[in-house]
Amino acid sequence: MLNIMPDTSVNDIGVCSELCFQSSIGSCNNRQHIFDSKNSSSFSSNDTTGLINYLDGSSANGSFGNDFITLNNFGFANKFLFLLFSQINGTLQTESAVEGVMGLGLSSQIWNQLASNCYDQAIGFAFPKYPCPVGSIAFGGIDLRFSNRIADRNSFCSIPTPTEVPPAPPQTSIPPQPTQTFPPPQILNLNRFNTYNERNQSSEFLFQFKVGSNASLNIMPDTSVNDIGVCSELCYQSLTGSCNNRQYIFNSKSSYTFSQNGTKGSINYLDGSFANGSFGNDFITLNNLVFSNKFSFLLFSQINGSLQAESAIEGVMGLGLSSQIWDQLASKGYDQAIGFALPNSICDFGSIAFGGLDLRYSNSPNDIFSIPTLNDSTYPKIQLNTIWVNKTPLDFPAIDTIISTNYDKISLGNGNYSKKFFETLGATKLKDGSWVVPNPVDILFDLTTESGLIIGVVISSYLTCIMINGQCISVFDDSFVPSNSIILGIPFIQLFNFAINRRRNVIGIADRNNFCPTPTFTTVTSFTSTVTSFTSTVSISVASFSIIPSEPAEEDEGDEGGAADVSEDAVEVAEIGSSLTIMSLGVFGISLGTLLTIAAIAAGAAAALGGGLFSLFHRHHAHHPFPVASQSILPSTSAFNPPIPTN
Secondary structure: OOOEEEEOOOOOEEEEEHHHOOOOOOOOOOOOOOEOHHHOOOOEEEEEEEEEEOOOOOEEEEEEEEEOOEEOOEEOOOOEEEEEEEEEEOHHHHOOOOOEEEEOOOOOOHHHHHHHOOOOOOEEEEOOEOOEOOOEEEEOEOOHHHEOOOOOEOOOOOOOOOOOOOOOOOOOOOOOOOOOOOOOOEEEEEEEEEEEOOOOEEEEEEEEEEEOOOOEEEEEEEOOOOOEEEEEHHHOOOOOOOOOOOOOOEOHHHOOOOEEEEEEEEEEOOOOOEEEEEEEEEOEEEOOEEOOOOEEEEEEEEEEOHHHHOOOOOEEEEOOOOOOHHHHHHHOOOOOEEEEEOOOOOOOEEEEEEOEOOHHHOOOOOOEEEEEOOOOOOOOEEEEEEEEEOOEEOOOOOEEEEEOOOOOOEEOOOOHHHHHHHHHHOOEEOOOOOEEOOOOOOEEEEEEOOOOOEEEEEEOHHHOEEEEOOEEEEOEEOOOOHHHOEEEOHHHHOOEEEEEEOOOOEEEEEEOOOOOOOEEEEEEEOOOOEEEEEEEOOOOOOOOOOOOOOOOOOOOOOOOOOOOOEOOOOEEEEEEOOEEEEEEOOOOOOOOOOOOOOOOOOHHHHOOOOOOOEEEEOOOEOOOOOOOOOOOOOOOOOOOOOOEEEO
């Protein structure tokens, strides 16, 4: 038996041998035991010399050979290749207790050896720590004796431990990094405006800001463009001006802080609208916050498309990843984050938070899932792993996804992805380009978080379409999308308390509660349209519900005792006041979890869910009809032998 050091940073195995023990100056002479190849009847030499370098600067030279390795009483079926040390140098030479090093890097032989003997390709470590000088290494999983819960280390020790006061922790000269703090975000009401005229019926979500010394304007936030544009006197100068149906415009001649830069430009929007005009500069005020530097923005001289018909919109603030707003927020000490709680199916107003999230709309402000954004200078993009249509995955690779607070649908583009989606739904396309769905079903999106956790985001069936003239018109479409992407628009964002964090390059998704201020209605009438707006005053409360795990279905191939095997994590899901709370119970899983499904909620309860029934969950069941797109193997399941613990 040799005393072996495990090393995850190398792949090769090496042992002290007779080659470094042959003379009075041999570098292994301070070892108590060595491997003597001449005394092993199963050893075979391959006459190859080699070198192993270790991260601490040590190194070892020698000759390679092959022989069997036994762990406890278990012998692997195949021989291992290892280096017989002839010379060792550095700290490895002085560490006389180390009689060999087993490389456990990702290209080590150990993984295939474990698999060949029906063990999981996993190795667990419970290092000795005070007061216990003994730990374990588990080939094929983790040693659960050392855990209170999965992945938590308890105080188990296989030998008696001392009772004196534990030693003081080591001191370090490197001070901890200070926690960056920011002021509370500037929160503005985000109101729903319903516009009705002969050509258009639409809903817009608008907030107000003030430009220069002019009156405040109703502004639409748009994460899918970078530029700011406002209706101005340039499109209001004649009877045919495209801004004549606006109640307010920005009059540059009336703002003493305005400066023109003489540059003409245009802005194209994802819904096909566009605007032409001239650029200028002026200050913007949010609530009582005046930014230190002027913003550059386009004074609309001509607007076209649906933007022209949506008379409530008096300007568009581009919040794309290259927008000016991010540097402006940082210059005032605010976090480079903007939160959105869009008006939804039961509440006609929400909020936009410059500098963070509006936590009034979250039950659990610490339960925020961070989805990394892709490298794109225009759009906040994330990667969508899979779309599930009524528990059927669309067979396509991961796809780039644009987040848009302006686009009023979810667009899958005009290619094969949308074709397969609508075929699976059995949908029929109308002449106006919309799709009629005969039987609405749940739609689920697989997303990967910053930590690697896969979450499923569900849009419940009754939120996937809008009833118009007795037909269920889908909130999905097949419009053209730039960059071979898809668009997650308003129907998706409405479900959550949502944030774009430019500083961290993530999208934050938090569960949305039932908070909804009571609206006060005001009607503004112009000669072209009637606009209804809302102003928030106080909050209301809604009854609470709970969600519980379900039992496995009969066809589940679970172990005796009920629950089928689970993969990576065990998860608890609870809903309080319609807010879904997800708590991961550890990094590893064991075969004792049940499938966590969300029970159907009665229609009366669903109506109180502040935007409808939706869920965030970590899909982890091994046999549920929702297959796991990316799964980690368990330390111990019915498919593998129990791990081999070694002290």
